Amino acid sequence: MRTYILSFFTLLTTALLAGCGAIAPLNSTDVGSGSVSVTVPSTLVVVSVNGKSVDAPNLYEGNYTLHMAEGSQRIIVRYEANWNSQGESGFIIEWPPVAIDYDFKSNGTYSLNHPVVNDQETAQALSASSPIWLQTDAEKVEGKAVVEKHEAISYVISSEAPEQVTRLDQLKDLWESSSAKDQADFLQWVKTNTSGQ
Helix, strand or coil: CHHHHHHHHHHHHHHHHHHHHCCCCCCCCEEECCCEEEEEECCEEEEEECCEECCCCCCCCCEEEEEECCEEEEEEEEEEEECCCCCCCCCEEECCCEEEEEEECCCCCEEEECCCCCCHHHHHHHCCCCCCEEECCCCEEECEECCCCCCCCCCCCCCCCCCCCCHHHHHHHHHHHCCHHHHHHHHHHHHHHHCCC
C-alpha cells in the first residue's frame, strides 16, 4: 500500500510540474510596445524612452527585449550589476546613466552593449566613463553622459494624451511649461543657430 501511495504522489507531483511549465513566467523578458525591438543585456537597465519611465526586468543573466515606436527616440540607460563574493551579501555597482539618440526603423536590428566585464574591479574602473553604446545594422552609437540621474519631463495627463510620446511632444510640453523669458531666449537661440541654413 505504501508503494501505491508513493507512486500516486510521484505521479501527482510530475503532473503538477508539467502543468506549471505551460504557464507563462511571471517575469516577462519583453518591455514596452511598438514595432522596434532592441536587445538589452541583463546588466543594463533602461531607465526611460523619450522621458517615459521604463519598468526594466530584474534579471540575473541573459537578455530582455525593449519594444518601442519607430522614429527619433532617446534612450536613457545605465549599467547595474551585483558583484557578490562569499564574504559579502551583495556589492552593487552602478555606472552613471547615458543618453542614446537614434532614429529607429522597425526593420532594423538593434542591441545595447557595454564592454565585457568579468570582475568587480573592471566594473568599478569603467564606472568613470560609463561606456555603453547602441549597435545597429551599420554603426555603433556611443552613449552620452547625462546631467541628471534620470531624464524626467512632465506631461499633462489628459484623455487626449498620445500612447507613444514623441520628441515633438516633449518639445511642446517644455515650451508650454517654460517662462516667457525662457521662450524668448530659446527663440533667440533658434535664430542664431539656424541663420544661413
